Amino acid sequence: MVGDPTSPTTFNRVQTKLFLILALAGYVFAKNEHYIGWKSYFVGPPIKEHVKTLVILGEKMDLDYLSPPHPEREAIVLVPPRKQLEFIKTLKNFTIKYRSHAENVKATLDRDDERIRNWTNIISRNGGAVTPYNSYLCLDAIYGYMHHISMRHKKTVTMVTAGHSFEGRPLKYLKISTTNFHKKSKNIIFVDAAIHAREWIAPPVVTWIIHKLTDDVTEPNMLNDFDWILMPVVNPDGYEFSFSEKRLWRKTRSTNTDPQSFRCPGVDGNRNFDFAWGATGSSSNPCSDTYRGNRAFSEVETRTVRDILNTYSYRIYMYISMHSFGSMILYPWGHNSSDSKYSFNLHLASSAMVKAIRNASLPHFPDYVNGNSGKTMFYTAGGAADDYAHNLGIPYSYTFELPGLSGGMHGFELHPMHIKQVCKETWIGLVAGITKATKLTEKDRS
Ligand SMILES: [Zn+2]
Structure with a gap:
């Protein structure tokens, strides 16, 4: 079997090496100098x-x-x-x-970097594969994984390059379907992540969903009954910048929305959607971390998500935007705290998710809560992706705030040993939520 590229052992060895090189490459320049003082x-x-x-x-x-x-x-x-x-x-x-x-923020971030390096070394020393769902990996490694999966599961997985980011990186997602997306009566589940660059726990969760629909199918109905669109990194420029320059970078990296953008690049992607854009909870100041852009959909990254939502809105059943942190499942309307006419079902399905996650979680993880975004967070924000999707008629539209643990800068970088736990419990929650939503839809129809 030695040298057989199709054998799982060889694949894992090659994969481990590839991911290790790519993962470590992401840390070479991460010196956190910006955060001195x-x-x-x-x-x-x-x-x-x-x-x-x-x-x-x-x-x-x-x-x-x-x-x-x-x-x-x-x-x-x-x-x-x-x-x-x-x-x-x-x-x-x-x-x-x-x-x-x-x-000392710089020292804390340096320690976090060191911890990730050690974690990656431990996995590979123990003969395991470093994957995008058990460590924090840079964009190339995530795209490499998506490519591997699309090659290994040609019948069900299609890799799509939807366009290019402001700095020219490809914007990639996977379509997973047992019917090649041809069966128009099938509902779609669309999950994206990392529209906010620093929220590093979000891409692993989406790549774990990919894993559960391809290499490790334990819920075949999730694969057979639904079509899936999975986009682990909506904002690749910001994501890469958070690896190479500023760990706590949140926005995109565009410099064309305002004369000040050269000094203060980037737009908050989750304030840039064309629904209640600029209404509340965002800034018109390009130097702010919640800068909404000079117009709705000023960013090519948000236009890409918009185009997926618009193209398939008639059959996207559930849209989830993965963020961190806070252990919350939030639903519209977030721009003004009012109830959607669908809020009863939105609440019941998210309660099923919370219950399932609680049962699968660890005792020292924060407890999940669910609710209307504006009411739960105590602030409202216009121009968000979940509100935009819901306004298109997508019934189940959620923002997940994945767990973070307190202490150090751990909120955005919980110890990499917990990544897989978060992936597993979120998938369990998602399955419970989709199952509950399906029952509610059947009940509404009868
Ligand atoms: Zn976020």
């Missing part, structure tokens, strides 16, 4: 009135909330060196509680 703080939990104050403060000072202000839990905010004094003074003026989160 930066600190992060826990703030609150604020009383309800303070939530608004903190949101306004964030906008005024261009602060980056790693975890947004909320009356029931502490926010986490990242503060650059030149704004430390003003930030502390303002909190004291408003008598808002705060404490240190990371005293």
Whole structure:
């Protein structure tokens, strides 16, 4: 069998080497120099009135909330060196509680990088394959995995290059179908991730879904009854930038939306969709992390998601945008906290997901909650993907905030040993949610 490229052992060995090289390549330049002198703080939990104050403060000072202000839990905010004094003074003026989160953001990020390197080494030393669903891998490794899968499962998997990002990287997704997408009566499940670059746990979850529909099918009805569109990295420029330059980068990398964009590139993709665009919860300032762009769909990355949603809206049954962190399943309407006419079903299906995830989760993981996006998060945001999809008539439209654990910068980079756990429990939740939604639809029809 030695040398037989089709044998699983050889495939795994080749795959391991390939992923290892690509994964480590992503870390060569990650020195986190940008974060010298930066600190992060826990703030609150604020009383309800303070939530608004903190949101306004964030906008005024261009602060980056790693975890947004909320009356029931502490926010986490990242503060650059030149704004430390003003930030502390303002909190004291408003008598808002705060404490240190990371005293030295650069050192914390360096430790996180080291931890990923060690983790990848442990997997390969133990003879395992480094895959996009058990480590944090750069774009090439994720695309490499998608290519392998499309070659190994030619009958069911098609790789699509939908276009190119602002910086010219291909925008790729997989279509998975036992009927080659020809059966128009079949419902589609569309899952995407990493429209926000730094949310590294999101692409592994989507690649795990790919794995569960190809190499390890344990729920054949999920494969047979539905067509799937799976896009692990919506924002490849931002994602790569978060590996090579600024770990906590959130936006795209475009420089053509405003004269200031050369100094402050990028748009928040999840504020750039053409539904209630610019209404609330986004900024017109290109230097803000929630900059909405100079017009709806200014970004080629969001236009790509739009085109998938528009093309298949008549049969996309469920759309899920994977984000992190917060252990939440959120549903429309997020732009104004009002209930969708479909909110009863949206709630029941997401409750089934939460229940299944709780049963499959670990005791030290935060408990999942579900609810209307605006009401659960205590802030509203226009121009988001889930609202746009729901407004097209897609009944089950969700934003997942995948788990993060507190301490260090762990929120966006929970220990890589937990990646597979998050992948597994999210898939279990997804299966439960789709099953529940299907029953609800049948009930509504009868
Ligand atoms: Zn996000």
